[in-house]
Amino acid sequence: xxxxxxxxxxxxxxxxxxxxxxxxxxxxxxxxxxxxxxxxxxxxxxxxxxxxxxxxxxxxxxxxxxxxxxxxxxxxxxxx
Amino acid sequence: xxxxxxxxxxxxxxxxxxxxxxxxxxxxxxxxxxxxxxxxxxxxxxxxxxxxxxxxxxxxxxxxxxxxxxxxxxxxxxxx
Numbered sequence: 001x002x003x004x005x006x007x008x009x010x011x012x013x014x015x016x017x018x019x020x021x022x023x024x025x026x027x028x029x030x031x032x033x034x035x036x037x038x039x040x041x042x043x044x045x046x047x048x049x050x051x052x053x054x055x056x057x058x059x060x061x062x063x064x065x066x067x068x069x070x071x072x073x074x075x076x077x078x079x080x
Numbered sequence: 081x082x083x084x085x086x087x088x089x090x091x092x093x094x095x096x097x098x099x100x101x102x103x104x105x106x107x108x109x110x111x112x113x114x115x116x117x118x119x120x121x122x123x124x125x126x127x128x129x130x131x132x133x134x135x136x137x138x139x140x141x142x143x144x145x146x147x148x149x150x151x152x153x154x155x156x157x158x159x160x
Contacts, residue, residue, distance in 0.1 A: 004104060020140050024084060026106040060100050065147045 009038040013070035093150035
């Protein structure tokens, strides 16, 4: 099964991308996971390891695509 | 029918995004169009009107998502 992971942090750019991009993916072929870095900061290190530098980002089987620009991971870390 | 338009200019970042992102889209619900701005410069003005500022970019029913960063439209214009 293919895996699509969408990383976001609740920003408006993220929400818009989440709704429209995830809607367009082929859910018969991709298992979709959503990681909200603003709500679960323990996932930030995992996202960095995966190659995510800003949100929103979409990982397709491990290849990371940064979609538009909401915030850097550094911003998300400091956003208490 | 939903329309997904992928704008690219032949750069390596574009090709990688094209292959992986287009592959993940639901082709039963989206009609996919590919616009190669490097090969057809008459389309650049159309892309700008649509809101494309850099390539690669994916438009989903008119909403433009810039995916990673290959080149600005200005670069594409000057790339003879």
